[in-house]
Amino acid sequence: MSDLICENYNMLQVLTRFGLSLGFGDRTIEEVCREQQVDCPTFLVVVNFLTVGECPLPDRMKALSVPALMDYLKRAHSYYLDFELPTIRRKLIEAIDFTHQEEVSYLIIQFFDAYVAEVRKHMEYENDKVFTYVQALLEGVLSTEYNIDMFARHHEQINLKLTELKNIIIKYYPSGGDSQLVNATLFDIFSCEADLMSHTRVEDRLLVPVIQQLEMAVKTRQAGAVEADASAGGKTDDTLSQREKEIIGCVVRGLTNKEIADKLFISIHTVITHRRNISRKLQIHSVAGLTIYAIVNKLVELNEINTNI
Ligand SMILES: [Fe+2]
Ligand SMILES: [Fe+2]
Missing domain, CATH: 1.10.10.10 (Winged helix-like DNA-binding domain superfamily/Winged helix DNA-binding domain)
Structure with missing residues:
Protein backbone atom coordinates (compact mmCIF):
# COMPACT_ATOMS: atom_id res chain seq x y z
CA MET A 1 0.00 0.00 0.00
CA SER A 2 2.80 2.45 0.83
CA ASP A 3 4.38 1.81 -2.62
CA LEU A 4 1.11 2.76 -4.24
CA ILE A 5 0.98 6.09 -2.40
CA CYS A 6 4.68 6.89 -2.92
CA GLU A 7 4.38 6.21 -6.64
CA ASN A 8 1.28 8.29 -7.04
CA TYR A 9 0.52 10.75 -4.26
CA ASN A 10 -2.85 11.60 -5.84
CA MET A 11 -3.98 8.26 -4.43
CA LEU A 12 -3.96 9.91 -1.00
CA GLN A 13 -7.31 11.42 -1.99
CA VAL A 14 -8.60 7.96 -2.86
CA LEU A 15 -7.46 6.65 0.53
CA THR A 16 -9.41 9.35 2.36
CA ARG A 17 -12.52 8.73 0.26
CA PHE A 18 -12.45 5.04 1.07
CA GLY A 19 -12.02 5.90 4.75
CA LEU A 20 -8.55 4.31 4.90
CA SER A 21 -6.12 5.73 7.46
CA LEU A 22 -2.36 5.96 7.11
CA GLY A 23 0.15 3.99 9.17
CA PHE A 24 -0.09 0.72 7.23
CA GLY A 25 3.57 -0.34 7.61
CA ASP A 26 4.58 -2.89 5.00
CA ARG A 27 1.16 -4.41 4.68
CA THR A 28 -0.26 -5.14 1.23
CA ILE A 29 -3.31 -3.41 -0.21
CA GLU A 30 -5.37 -6.49 0.47
CA GLU A 31 -4.22 -6.70 4.09
CA VAL A 32 -4.88 -3.01 4.73
CA CYS A 33 -8.33 -3.20 3.16
CA ARG A 34 -9.21 -6.29 5.18
CA GLU A 35 -7.96 -4.73 8.42
CA GLN A 36 -9.85 -1.48 7.85
CA GLN A 37 -12.93 -3.21 6.43
CA VAL A 38 -12.77 -1.62 3.01
CA ASP A 39 -13.95 -3.50 -0.06
CA CYS A 40 -10.63 -4.37 -1.73
CA PRO A 41 -11.90 -5.15 -5.30
CA THR A 42 -13.69 -1.78 -5.41
CA PHE A 43 -10.63 0.04 -4.11
CA LEU A 44 -8.45 -1.65 -6.75
CA VAL A 45 -10.86 -0.94 -9.58
CA VAL A 46 -10.98 2.76 -8.66
CA VAL A 47 -7.19 2.99 -8.24
CA ASN A 48 -6.56 1.24 -11.57
CA PHE A 49 -9.10 3.39 -13.31
CA LEU A 50 -7.60 6.61 -11.95
CA THR A 51 -3.98 5.66 -12.53
CA VAL A 52 -4.10 3.66 -15.78
CA GLY A 53 -7.29 5.23 -17.06
CA GLU A 54 -8.75 2.01 -18.33
CA CYS A 55 -12.23 0.73 -17.64
CA PRO A 56 -12.24 -2.58 -15.81
CA LEU A 57 -13.01 -5.79 -17.68
CA PRO A 58 -16.60 -7.04 -17.25
CA ASP A 59 -15.65 -9.62 -14.59
CA ARG A 60 -13.81 -6.97 -12.55
CA MET A 61 -16.80 -4.70 -12.97
CA LYS A 62 -18.99 -7.41 -11.46
CA ALA A 63 -16.70 -7.48 -8.42
CA LEU A 64 -17.41 -3.81 -7.71
CA SER A 65 -19.39 -3.19 -4.56
CA VAL A 66 -22.10 -0.62 -5.25
CA PRO A 67 -22.35 0.52 -1.58
CA ALA A 68 -18.56 0.94 -1.41
CA LEU A 69 -18.46 2.94 -4.63
CA MET A 70 -21.38 5.08 -3.49
CA ASP A 71 -19.65 5.78 -0.16
CA TYR A 72 -16.52 6.74 -2.01
CA LEU A 73 -18.42 9.25 -4.17
CA LYS A 74 -20.35 10.67 -1.20
CA ARG A 75 -17.11 11.24 0.71
CA ALA A 76 -15.67 12.96 -2.36
CA HIS A 77 -18.71 15.29 -2.47
CA SER A 78 -18.22 16.25 1.18
CA TYR A 79 -14.53 16.81 0.55
CA TYR A 80 -15.19 19.27 -2.31
CA LEU A 81 -18.10 21.10 -0.68
CA ASP A 82 -16.94 21.20 2.93
CA PHE A 83 -13.19 21.37 2.55
CA GLU A 84 -11.53 21.95 -0.80
CA LEU A 85 -13.73 24.67 -2.33
CA PRO A 86 -14.03 26.67 0.93
CA THR A 87 -10.24 26.42 1.33
CA ILE A 88 -9.68 27.78 -2.18
CA ARG A 89 -12.10 30.64 -1.46
CA ARG A 90 -10.31 31.54 1.75
CA LYS A 91 -6.97 31.52 -0.01
CA LEU A 92 -8.33 33.61 -2.89
CA ILE A 93 -9.61 36.25 -0.48
CA GLU A 94 -6.30 36.28 1.34
CA ALA A 95 -4.32 36.49 -1.89
CA ILE A 96 -6.32 39.09 -3.77
CA ASP A 97 -5.69 42.74 -3.11
CA PHE A 98 -8.99 44.48 -2.35
CA THR A 99 -7.49 47.74 -1.13
CA HIS A 100 -7.74 49.54 -4.47
CA GLN A 101 -11.37 48.65 -4.97
CA GLU A 102 -10.26 46.77 -8.06
CA GLU A 103 -13.42 45.52 -9.71
CA VAL A 104 -11.80 42.44 -11.18
CA SER A 105 -10.93 41.24 -7.67
CA TYR A 106 -14.60 41.32 -6.64
CA LEU A 107 -15.68 39.72 -9.89
CA ILE A 108 -13.25 36.84 -9.36
CA ILE A 109 -14.79 36.09 -5.95
CA GLN A 110 -18.30 36.47 -7.36
CA PHE A 111 -17.45 34.11 -10.18
CA PHE A 112 -16.05 31.59 -7.73
CA ASP A 113 -19.13 31.77 -5.47
CA ALA A 114 -21.46 31.23 -8.42
CA TYR A 115 -19.36 28.25 -9.43
CA VAL A 116 -19.49 26.71 -5.94
CA ALA A 117 -23.29 27.12 -5.92
CA GLU A 118 -23.44 25.15 -9.17
CA VAL A 119 -21.20 22.39 -7.84
CA ARG A 120 -23.32 22.19 -4.70
CA LYS A 121 -26.50 21.81 -6.75
CA HIS A 122 -24.87 19.13 -8.90
CA MET A 123 -23.60 17.11 -5.93
CA GLU A 124 -26.74 17.49 -3.86
CA TYR A 125 -28.73 16.14 -6.80
CA GLU A 126 -26.44 13.11 -6.90
CA ASN A 127 -26.65 12.60 -3.13
CA ASP A 128 -30.41 13.07 -2.92
CA LYS A 129 -31.74 11.74 -6.19
CA VAL A 130 -29.20 9.33 -7.68
CA PHE A 131 -27.90 7.68 -4.53
CA THR A 132 -31.40 7.38 -3.05
CA TYR A 133 -32.45 5.65 -6.26
CA VAL A 134 -29.42 3.33 -6.09
CA GLN A 135 -30.09 2.53 -2.42
CA ALA A 136 -33.66 1.51 -3.30
CA LEU A 137 -32.30 -0.64 -6.16
CA LEU A 138 -29.98 -2.38 -3.71
CA GLU A 139 -33.07 -3.20 -1.68
CA GLY A 140 -34.68 -4.68 -4.80
CA VAL A 141 -36.98 -1.76 -5.60
CA LEU A 142 -37.01 -0.71 -9.25
CA SER A 143 -38.38 2.77 -10.00
CA THR A 144 -40.76 3.22 -12.89
CA GLU A 145 -39.93 6.93 -13.15
CA TYR A 146 -36.17 7.06 -12.94
CA ASN A 147 -33.17 5.11 -14.15
CA ILE A 148 -29.44 5.56 -14.35
CA ASP A 149 -29.52 6.32 -18.09
CA MET A 150 -31.51 9.48 -17.29
CA PHE A 151 -28.71 10.53 -14.97
CA ALA A 152 -26.03 9.61 -17.52
CA ARG A 153 -27.71 11.63 -20.28
CA HIS A 154 -27.72 14.84 -18.25
CA HIS A 155 -24.54 14.37 -16.29
CA GLU A 156 -22.15 17.24 -16.99
CA GLN A 157 -18.54 18.05 -16.31
CA ILE A 158 -18.28 20.34 -13.30
CA ASN A 159 -14.72 21.45 -13.75
CA LEU A 160 -15.28 23.65 -16.82
CA LYS A 161 -16.03 26.84 -14.91
CA LEU A 162 -13.01 26.26 -12.76
CA THR A 163 -10.93 26.08 -15.93
CA GLU A 164 -12.42 29.41 -16.91
CA LEU A 165 -11.68 30.95 -13.52
CA LYS A 166 -8.13 29.71 -13.70
CA ASN A 167 -7.71 31.34 -17.11
CA ILE A 168 -9.27 34.62 -15.90
CA ILE A 169 -6.82 34.77 -13.00
CA ILE A 170 -3.85 33.91 -15.20
CA LYS A 171 -4.76 36.44 -17.88
CA TYR A 172 -6.51 39.28 -16.09
CA TYR A 173 -5.46 39.19 -12.46
CA PRO A 174 -4.88 42.81 -11.35
CA SER A 175 -1.45 43.66 -10.06
CA GLY A 176 -1.03 43.79 -6.31
CA GLY A 177 -1.92 41.26 -3.70
CA ASP A 178 0.31 38.47 -2.54
CA SER A 179 1.64 36.89 -5.72
CA GLN A 180 3.02 33.88 -3.89
CA LEU A 181 -0.36 33.21 -2.39
CA VAL A 182 -2.11 33.83 -5.71
CA ASN A 183 0.13 31.27 -7.38
CA ALA A 184 -0.36 28.77 -4.57
CA THR A 185 -4.13 29.23 -4.91
CA LEU A 186 -3.87 28.77 -8.66
CA PHE A 187 -1.99 25.56 -7.99
CA ASP A 188 -4.91 24.39 -5.80
CA ILE A 189 -7.37 25.33 -8.53
CA PHE A 190 -5.38 23.30 -11.09
CA SER A 191 -5.37 20.26 -8.84
CA CYS A 192 -9.05 20.65 -7.91
CA GLU A 193 -9.91 20.91 -11.60
CA ALA A 194 -8.09 17.65 -12.39
CA ASP A 195 -9.62 15.96 -9.36
CA LEU A 196 -13.15 17.00 -10.33
CA MET A 197 -12.56 15.74 -13.85
CA SER A 198 -11.54 12.33 -12.48
CA HIS A 199 -14.55 12.33 -10.17
CA THR A 200 -16.92 12.84 -13.09
CA ARG A 201 -15.15 10.07 -15.03
CA VAL A 202 -15.60 7.65 -12.14
CA GLU A 203 -19.32 8.45 -12.16
CA ASP A 204 -19.64 8.11 -15.94
CA ARG A 205 -17.42 5.09 -16.49
CA LEU A 206 -17.78 3.10 -13.26
CA LEU A 207 -20.94 4.14 -11.45
CA VAL A 208 -23.25 4.25 -14.49
CA PRO A 209 -22.27 0.82 -15.93
CA VAL A 210 -22.36 -0.88 -12.54
CA ILE A 211 -25.83 0.52 -11.85
CA GLN A 212 -26.99 -0.58 -15.30
CA GLN A 213 -25.87 -4.09 -14.31
CA LEU A 214 -27.72 -3.80 -11.01
CA GLU A 215 -30.89 -2.63 -12.78
CA MET A 216 -30.69 -5.67 -15.07
CA ALA A 217 -30.18 -8.00 -12.10
CA VAL A 218 -33.20 -6.58 -10.24
CA LYS A 219 -35.36 -6.81 -13.39
CA THR A 220 -34.30 -10.42 -13.99
CA ARG A 221 -34.95 -11.34 -10.36
CA GLN A 222 -38.40 -9.78 -10.49
CA ALA A 223 -39.25 -11.54 -13.77
CA GLY A 224 -38.04 -14.86 -12.28
CA ALA A 225 -40.16 -14.36 -9.17
CA VAL A 226 -43.29 -13.65 -11.21
CA GLU A 227 -42.69 -16.74 -13.37
CA ALA A 228 -42.19 -18.94 -10.32
CA ASP A 229 -45.35 -17.53 -8.78
CA ALA A 230 -47.35 -18.16 -11.93
CA SER A 231 -46.30 -21.81 -12.02
CA ALA A 232 -46.88 -22.23 -8.29
CA GLY A 233 -50.38 -20.79 -8.69
FE1 LIG B 1 -20.40 13.50 -8.01
FE1 LIG C 1 -21.31 14.28 -11.02
Whole structure:
Protein backbone atom coordinates (compact mmCIF):
# COMPACT_ATOMS: atom_id res chain seq x y z
CA MET A 1 0.00 0.00 0.00
CA SER A 2 2.80 2.45 0.83
CA ASP A 3 4.38 1.81 -2.62
CA LEU A 4 1.11 2.76 -4.24
CA ILE A 5 0.98 6.09 -2.40
CA CYS A 6 4.68 6.89 -2.92
CA GLU A 7 4.38 6.21 -6.64
CA ASN A 8 1.28 8.29 -7.04
CA TYR A 9 0.52 10.75 -4.26
CA ASN A 10 -2.85 11.60 -5.84
CA MET A 11 -3.98 8.26 -4.43
CA LEU A 12 -3.96 9.91 -1.00
CA GLN A 13 -7.31 11.42 -1.99
CA VAL A 14 -8.60 7.96 -2.86
CA LEU A 15 -7.46 6.65 0.53
CA THR A 16 -9.41 9.35 2.36
CA ARG A 17 -12.52 8.73 0.26
CA PHE A 18 -12.45 5.04 1.07
CA GLY A 19 -12.02 5.90 4.75
CA LEU A 20 -8.55 4.31 4.90
CA SER A 21 -6.12 5.73 7.46
CA LEU A 22 -2.36 5.96 7.11
CA GLY A 23 0.15 3.99 9.17
CA PHE A 24 -0.09 0.72 7.23
CA GLY A 25 3.57 -0.34 7.61
CA ASP A 26 4.58 -2.89 5.00
CA ARG A 27 1.16 -4.41 4.68
CA THR A 28 -0.26 -5.14 1.23
CA ILE A 29 -3.31 -3.41 -0.21
CA GLU A 30 -5.37 -6.49 0.47
CA GLU A 31 -4.22 -6.70 4.09
CA VAL A 32 -4.88 -3.01 4.73
CA CYS A 33 -8.33 -3.20 3.16
CA ARG A 34 -9.21 -6.29 5.18
CA GLU A 35 -7.96 -4.73 8.42
CA GLN A 36 -9.85 -1.48 7.85
CA GLN A 37 -12.93 -3.21 6.43
CA VAL A 38 -12.77 -1.62 3.01
CA ASP A 39 -13.95 -3.50 -0.06
CA CYS A 40 -10.63 -4.37 -1.73
CA PRO A 41 -11.90 -5.15 -5.30
CA THR A 42 -13.69 -1.78 -5.41
CA PHE A 43 -10.63 0.04 -4.11
CA LEU A 44 -8.45 -1.65 -6.75
CA VAL A 45 -10.86 -0.94 -9.58
CA VAL A 46 -10.98 2.76 -8.66
CA VAL A 47 -7.19 2.99 -8.24
CA ASN A 48 -6.56 1.24 -11.57
CA PHE A 49 -9.10 3.39 -13.31
CA LEU A 50 -7.60 6.61 -11.95
CA THR A 51 -3.98 5.66 -12.53
CA VAL A 52 -4.10 3.66 -15.78
CA GLY A 53 -7.29 5.23 -17.06
CA GLU A 54 -8.75 2.01 -18.33
CA CYS A 55 -12.23 0.73 -17.64
CA PRO A 56 -12.24 -2.58 -15.81
CA LEU A 57 -13.01 -5.79 -17.68
CA PRO A 58 -16.60 -7.04 -17.25
CA ASP A 59 -15.65 -9.62 -14.59
CA ARG A 60 -13.81 -6.97 -12.55
CA MET A 61 -16.80 -4.70 -12.97
CA LYS A 62 -18.99 -7.41 -11.46
CA ALA A 63 -16.70 -7.48 -8.42
CA LEU A 64 -17.41 -3.81 -7.71
CA SER A 65 -19.39 -3.19 -4.56
CA VAL A 66 -22.10 -0.62 -5.25
CA PRO A 67 -22.35 0.52 -1.58
CA ALA A 68 -18.56 0.94 -1.41
CA LEU A 69 -18.46 2.94 -4.63
CA MET A 70 -21.38 5.08 -3.49
CA ASP A 71 -19.65 5.78 -0.16
CA TYR A 72 -16.52 6.74 -2.01
CA LEU A 73 -18.42 9.25 -4.17
CA LYS A 74 -20.35 10.67 -1.20
CA ARG A 75 -17.11 11.24 0.71
CA ALA A 76 -15.67 12.96 -2.36
CA HIS A 77 -18.71 15.29 -2.47
CA SER A 78 -18.22 16.25 1.18
CA TYR A 79 -14.53 16.81 0.55
CA TYR A 80 -15.19 19.27 -2.31
CA LEU A 81 -18.10 21.10 -0.68
CA ASP A 82 -16.94 21.20 2.93
CA PHE A 83 -13.19 21.37 2.55
CA GLU A 84 -11.53 21.95 -0.80
CA LEU A 85 -13.73 24.67 -2.33
CA PRO A 86 -14.03 26.67 0.93
CA THR A 87 -10.24 26.42 1.33
CA ILE A 88 -9.68 27.78 -2.18
CA ARG A 89 -12.10 30.64 -1.46
CA ARG A 90 -10.31 31.54 1.75
CA LYS A 91 -6.97 31.52 -0.01
CA LEU A 92 -8.33 33.61 -2.89
CA ILE A 93 -9.61 36.25 -0.48
CA GLU A 94 -6.30 36.28 1.34
CA ALA A 95 -4.32 36.49 -1.89
CA ILE A 96 -6.32 39.09 -3.77
CA ASP A 97 -5.69 42.74 -3.11
CA PHE A 98 -8.99 44.48 -2.35
CA THR A 99 -7.49 47.74 -1.13
CA HIS A 100 -7.74 49.54 -4.47
CA GLN A 101 -11.37 48.65 -4.97
CA GLU A 102 -10.26 46.77 -8.06
CA GLU A 103 -13.42 45.52 -9.71
CA VAL A 104 -11.80 42.44 -11.18
CA SER A 105 -10.93 41.24 -7.67
CA TYR A 106 -14.60 41.32 -6.64
CA LEU A 107 -15.68 39.72 -9.89
CA ILE A 108 -13.25 36.84 -9.36
CA ILE A 109 -14.79 36.09 -5.95
CA GLN A 110 -18.30 36.47 -7.36
CA PHE A 111 -17.45 34.11 -10.18
CA PHE A 112 -16.05 31.59 -7.73
CA ASP A 113 -19.13 31.77 -5.47
CA ALA A 114 -21.46 31.23 -8.42
CA TYR A 115 -19.36 28.25 -9.43
CA VAL A 116 -19.49 26.71 -5.94
CA ALA A 117 -23.29 27.12 -5.92
CA GLU A 118 -23.44 25.15 -9.17
CA VAL A 119 -21.20 22.39 -7.84
CA ARG A 120 -23.32 22.19 -4.70
CA LYS A 121 -26.50 21.81 -6.75
CA HIS A 122 -24.87 19.13 -8.90
CA MET A 123 -23.60 17.11 -5.93
CA GLU A 124 -26.74 17.49 -3.86
CA TYR A 125 -28.73 16.14 -6.80
CA GLU A 126 -26.44 13.11 -6.90
CA ASN A 127 -26.65 12.60 -3.13
CA ASP A 128 -30.41 13.07 -2.92
CA LYS A 129 -31.74 11.74 -6.19
CA VAL A 130 -29.20 9.33 -7.68
CA PHE A 131 -27.90 7.68 -4.53
CA THR A 132 -31.40 7.38 -3.05
CA TYR A 133 -32.45 5.65 -6.26
CA VAL A 134 -29.42 3.33 -6.09
CA GLN A 135 -30.09 2.53 -2.42
CA ALA A 136 -33.66 1.51 -3.30
CA LEU A 137 -32.30 -0.64 -6.16
CA LEU A 138 -29.98 -2.38 -3.71
CA GLU A 139 -33.07 -3.20 -1.68
CA GLY A 140 -34.68 -4.68 -4.80
CA VAL A 141 -36.98 -1.76 -5.60
CA LEU A 142 -37.01 -0.71 -9.25
CA SER A 143 -38.38 2.77 -10.00
CA THR A 144 -40.76 3.22 -12.89
CA GLU A 145 -39.93 6.93 -13.15
CA TYR A 146 -36.17 7.06 -12.94
CA ASN A 147 -33.17 5.11 -14.15
CA ILE A 148 -29.44 5.56 -14.35
CA ASP A 149 -29.52 6.32 -18.09
CA MET A 150 -31.51 9.48 -17.29
CA PHE A 151 -28.71 10.53 -14.97
CA ALA A 152 -26.03 9.61 -17.52
CA ARG A 153 -27.71 11.63 -20.28
CA HIS A 154 -27.72 14.84 -18.25
CA HIS A 155 -24.54 14.37 -16.29
CA GLU A 156 -22.15 17.24 -16.99
CA GLN A 157 -18.54 18.05 -16.31
CA ILE A 158 -18.28 20.34 -13.30
CA ASN A 159 -14.72 21.45 -13.75
CA LEU A 160 -15.28 23.65 -16.82
CA LYS A 161 -16.03 26.84 -14.91
CA LEU A 162 -13.01 26.26 -12.76
CA THR A 163 -10.93 26.08 -15.93
CA GLU A 164 -12.42 29.41 -16.91
CA LEU A 165 -11.68 30.95 -13.52
CA LYS A 166 -8.13 29.71 -13.70
CA ASN A 167 -7.71 31.34 -17.11
CA ILE A 168 -9.27 34.62 -15.90
CA ILE A 169 -6.82 34.77 -13.00
CA ILE A 170 -3.85 33.91 -15.20
CA LYS A 171 -4.76 36.44 -17.88
CA TYR A 172 -6.51 39.28 -16.09
CA TYR A 173 -5.46 39.19 -12.46
CA PRO A 174 -4.88 42.81 -11.35
CA SER A 175 -1.45 43.66 -10.06
CA GLY A 176 -1.03 43.79 -6.31
CA GLY A 177 -1.92 41.26 -3.70
CA ASP A 178 0.31 38.47 -2.54
CA SER A 179 1.64 36.89 -5.72
CA GLN A 180 3.02 33.88 -3.89
CA LEU A 181 -0.36 33.21 -2.39
CA VAL A 182 -2.11 33.83 -5.71
CA ASN A 183 0.13 31.27 -7.38
CA ALA A 184 -0.36 28.77 -4.57
CA THR A 185 -4.13 29.23 -4.91
CA LEU A 186 -3.87 28.77 -8.66
CA PHE A 187 -1.99 25.56 -7.99
CA ASP A 188 -4.91 24.39 -5.80
CA ILE A 189 -7.37 25.33 -8.53
CA PHE A 190 -5.38 23.30 -11.09
CA SER A 191 -5.37 20.26 -8.84
CA CYS A 192 -9.05 20.65 -7.91
CA GLU A 193 -9.91 20.91 -11.60
CA ALA A 194 -8.09 17.65 -12.39
CA ASP A 195 -9.62 15.96 -9.36
CA LEU A 196 -13.15 17.00 -10.33
CA MET A 197 -12.56 15.74 -13.85
CA SER A 198 -11.54 12.33 -12.48
CA HIS A 199 -14.55 12.33 -10.17
CA THR A 200 -16.92 12.84 -13.09
CA ARG A 201 -15.15 10.07 -15.03
CA VAL A 202 -15.60 7.65 -12.14
CA GLU A 203 -19.32 8.45 -12.16
CA ASP A 204 -19.64 8.11 -15.94
CA ARG A 205 -17.42 5.09 -16.49
CA LEU A 206 -17.78 3.10 -13.26
CA LEU A 207 -20.94 4.14 -11.45
CA VAL A 208 -23.25 4.25 -14.49
CA PRO A 209 -22.27 0.82 -15.93
CA VAL A 210 -22.36 -0.88 -12.54
CA ILE A 211 -25.83 0.52 -11.85
CA GLN A 212 -26.99 -0.58 -15.30
CA GLN A 213 -25.87 -4.09 -14.31
CA LEU A 214 -27.72 -3.80 -11.01
CA GLU A 215 -30.89 -2.63 -12.78
CA MET A 216 -30.69 -5.67 -15.07
CA ALA A 217 -30.18 -8.00 -12.10
CA VAL A 218 -33.20 -6.58 -10.24
CA LYS A 219 -35.36 -6.81 -13.39
CA THR A 220 -34.30 -10.42 -13.99
CA ARG A 221 -34.95 -11.34 -10.36
CA GLN A 222 -38.40 -9.78 -10.49
CA ALA A 223 -39.25 -11.54 -13.77
CA GLY A 224 -38.04 -14.86 -12.28
CA ALA A 225 -40.16 -14.36 -9.17
CA VAL A 226 -43.29 -13.65 -11.21
CA GLU A 227 -42.69 -16.74 -13.37
CA ALA A 228 -42.19 -18.94 -10.32
CA ASP A 229 -45.35 -17.53 -8.78
CA ALA A 230 -47.35 -18.16 -11.93
CA SER A 231 -46.30 -21.81 -12.02
CA ALA A 232 -46.88 -22.23 -8.29
CA GLY A 233 -50.38 -20.79 -8.69
CA GLY A 234 -51.27 -23.47 -11.22
CA LYS A 235 -50.80 -26.37 -8.82
CA THR A 236 -53.89 -28.29 -7.92
CA ASP A 237 -52.66 -30.53 -5.10
CA ASP A 238 -52.96 -29.46 -1.49
CA THR A 239 -49.27 -29.37 -0.69
CA LEU A 240 -48.04 -25.89 0.13
CA SER A 241 -45.38 -24.54 -2.20
CA GLN A 242 -42.26 -22.92 -0.81
CA ARG A 243 -43.60 -19.52 -1.88
CA GLU A 244 -46.90 -20.17 -0.08
CA LYS A 245 -44.97 -21.02 3.09
CA GLU A 246 -43.04 -17.77 2.72
CA ILE A 247 -46.30 -15.88 2.37
CA ILE A 248 -47.74 -17.51 5.48
CA GLY A 249 -44.60 -16.43 7.32
CA CYS A 250 -45.11 -12.87 6.16
CA VAL A 251 -48.83 -12.84 7.00
CA VAL A 252 -48.35 -14.09 10.53
CA ARG A 253 -45.52 -11.63 11.11
CA GLY A 254 -48.11 -8.93 10.41
CA LEU A 255 -47.08 -7.76 6.93
CA THR A 256 -49.74 -6.24 4.67
CA ASN A 257 -50.33 -7.56 1.13
CA LYS A 258 -48.43 -4.57 -0.25
CA GLU A 259 -45.49 -5.20 2.08
CA ILE A 260 -45.44 -8.88 1.14
CA ALA A 261 -45.53 -7.98 -2.58
CA ASP A 262 -42.57 -5.58 -2.15
CA LYS A 263 -40.60 -8.02 -0.05
CA LEU A 264 -41.02 -10.94 -2.45
CA PHE A 265 -40.91 -8.86 -5.67
CA ILE A 266 -44.36 -9.96 -6.78
CA SER A 267 -47.59 -8.10 -7.49
CA ILE A 268 -50.32 -7.60 -4.89
CA HIS A 269 -52.59 -9.60 -7.18
CA THR A 270 -50.20 -12.58 -6.95
CA VAL A 271 -50.11 -12.26 -3.15
CA ILE A 272 -53.92 -12.33 -3.02
CA THR A 273 -54.01 -15.39 -5.30
CA HIS A 274 -51.51 -17.17 -3.07
CA ARG A 275 -53.50 -16.30 0.04
CA ARG A 276 -56.67 -17.66 -1.58
CA ASN A 277 -54.85 -20.90 -2.49
CA ILE A 278 -53.45 -21.20 1.04
CA SER A 279 -56.93 -20.82 2.56
CA ARG A 280 -58.31 -23.43 0.17
CA LYS A 281 -55.51 -25.91 0.81
CA LEU A 282 -55.42 -25.54 4.59
CA GLN A 283 -59.05 -24.67 5.10
CA ILE A 284 -57.86 -21.91 7.39
CA HIS A 285 -59.33 -18.47 6.82
CA SER A 286 -58.02 -16.33 9.67
CA VAL A 287 -54.62 -14.89 10.57
CA ALA A 288 -54.97 -16.40 14.05
CA GLY A 289 -55.51 -19.85 12.50
CA LEU A 290 -52.57 -19.37 10.14
CA THR A 291 -50.42 -18.31 13.09
CA ILE A 292 -51.11 -21.55 14.91
CA TYR A 293 -50.44 -23.50 11.70
CA ALA A 294 -47.16 -21.62 11.16
CA ILE A 295 -45.92 -22.24 14.70
CA VAL A 296 -46.85 -25.91 14.70
CA ASN A 297 -45.15 -26.40 11.33
CA LYS A 298 -42.14 -24.34 12.36
CA LEU A 299 -42.59 -21.75 9.62
CA VAL A 300 -42.01 -19.02 12.23
CA GLU A 301 -40.73 -18.78 15.77
CA LEU A 302 -43.12 -17.71 18.50
CA ASN A 303 -41.06 -14.61 19.25
CA GLU A 304 -41.35 -13.39 15.65
CA ILE A 305 -45.07 -12.84 15.78
CA ASN A 306 -47.41 -10.45 17.48
CA THR A 307 -49.14 -12.69 20.00
CA ASN A 308 -52.02 -10.19 20.41
CA ILE A 309 -53.50 -11.29 17.06
FE1 LIG B 1 -20.40 13.50 -8.01
FE1 LIG C 1 -21.31 14.28 -11.02
